[in-house]
Amino acid sequence: MVLDRYAKRKNTTGKKIEIIPIPLIKDIKPHDPLNVLVFKAIKASRKKLVDNDILVIAHKIISKAEGRIVNLRDLEPSSRSNKIAEANGKDARMIEIILNESKEIIRLSNGIIITETRHGFICANAGVDQSNVEDGYNNALLLPIDADRSAMKIRQFFKKRTGKKIAVIITDTFGRPFREGQTNVAIGVAGIEAIKSYIGLADMYGKQLRVTKIAVADEIASAAELAMGKSARVPTVIIRGYNYQSTEKKSQISKLIRPKTQDLFR
C-alpha cells in the first residue's frame, strides 16, 4: 500500500505509540527501594518492559525515596526570608526553603515566586511542593538533587533486572510564561536524546526546515501526564513505540536548559 511504503521511507513507522499507566500500590516513603517497587508495580499491572520503552516517573516519588523532605518546624528563617514572606503573604519557612534551593529570584510579584533552581530550571517556588506529601502542612518536598543521575540509576537497575534497554524521564509540572495552565516537563533524562535535531534537514519541498530542535523529552513528559493525573496514584507511565534516538551520554537535561545569555526574557 502506498501509504505504508511512504511511511516506512520517511522513518515514521506508521505505528501507534502507547501511553501505559502504571499505578503504584502504596505511597513511597523515604528510603523505600523505589526501583523494586516500580518493578513490582509494572508486574502487578500485568505489563512487561520491552526494549526502547520509555519509563516516565513523576519526580515526587523519586524525591520521597531520596529523602528530599524538609520539616518546616526544623527551620529558622533568615531575615531576608521573613521580609519576603511578609511582603507576599507567605510562610517564611517556605521562602527559606525556596531560596535555599535557588540560584536567584527571577520574578517576585502577587505572591508568585519564580526562581532559577540550583539545577537551572525556571519555575515557581523552586519546585518545592507541599501537596501529595504526608503531613503536607509541616513537610515540604524538594526536587531531586540530580534527577539525571536518578534516571540513570533506574535505567541501570531495569537493564540488570529485566535485560531490557529502556530510557527514563523524570518529570515535574511547571507553569509557562504567556500561556495559562501547567504542563509536565522533563527534569531528569537517561538513555534518550532530550532534543531531536532537524538542523540542516530539508522539508518535503527540499527547503531547509525552520523548526530545528524539538524538545522531545518535554513532549514525552506531557504525553505521560495525560495518564498520570494529579490526585491518583499513577506516578509512573510507560511510553511504548516511540522511535527515539538513544544515547549513553550523561547530562541530557542540560540540553533543555537555555543559557541565561541566550534567553530573551531574563
Place this chain on the structure above:
Amino acid sequence: MVLDRYAKRKNTTGKKIEIIPIPLIKDIKPHDPLNVLVFKAIKASRKKLVDNDILVIAHKIISKAEGRIVNLRDLEPSSRSNKIAEANGKDARMIEIILNESKEIIRLSNGIIITETRHGFICANAGVDQSNVEDGYNNALLLPIDADRSAMKIRQFFKKRTGKKIAVIITDTFGRPFREGQTNVAIGVAGIEAIKSYIGLADMYGKQLRVTKIAVADEIASAAELAMGKSARVPTVIIRGYNYQSTEKKSQISKLIRPKTQDLFR
C-alpha cells in the same frame, strides 16, 4: 484485583492511551476539501474514529486549505519593515507579513522576532513560516485566522459523516522562554476543555493541591507531535483513550492565553 479497583475509583481508567499517526497521501493545496481528505486518510490507514477520539491536526494543512499563503513578490514593505529587516539581517517582506499578523513586538534581538499575534499567541515570527510550503522561497504560510472555528467545523463534519463525537485540536510548534527546543502546542480547540482544573481538589492526603490547572490541550498537542515528526507527511494524529472533559463551548483557545496584565514576563 486491588490495583484495578483503585484505578477505577480514582477515575484513572488504568487503560492505555494511544497516539495513532494518520499520514496524508498528498500535500494540501489552497481550497482543497481538507475534511474529506482527512476522512479518506483515516480510512486509508485502516482506522475508524470512535466516540471521544481526539483528532490532532498540524495547523499547516489547515492554513493551506484556507488559502493563508502570501506570495512575497506581491509585497511592498513599509519603511518600518525595511528598517527592522536591515537591522536584523532579515527579508523586509517577511517582516512586513509578521507585523501584519501581530498586535505588538514582544522581543526583537539577535535576529529573533517574538510578537503577540492577532490571536494573542506569543511566538517567533507571528507563526509565519516558509518551510513545508510549495515554493517556500517565495511563499509564506500564515496561521489560520480563527483556528478554534476551523477545529469546530472539522468536528462538525466528522459528527455528520461518521456519527462520532470527537474533539479536534489544531497545533503549531512554538519555542519557550527558559527552555531549549520547541514543543507542539494547541492553537485551536473544539469539543474538549483546554484546561483541566483541579481547583479545590485534595491530594491523596486530603491537602489542597498546589497544581490546579493543567493545560491538557497543549499536552495532547505535544503527545501528537511524537507521531507527527517534522519532514514527513503525518500532519494528523488520533489520540484515543484519553478521558477528557468534553464541551460544546466555543473559544477554548482563549483559556490557554494568559492575559497581558497577569503575565510576569511582559
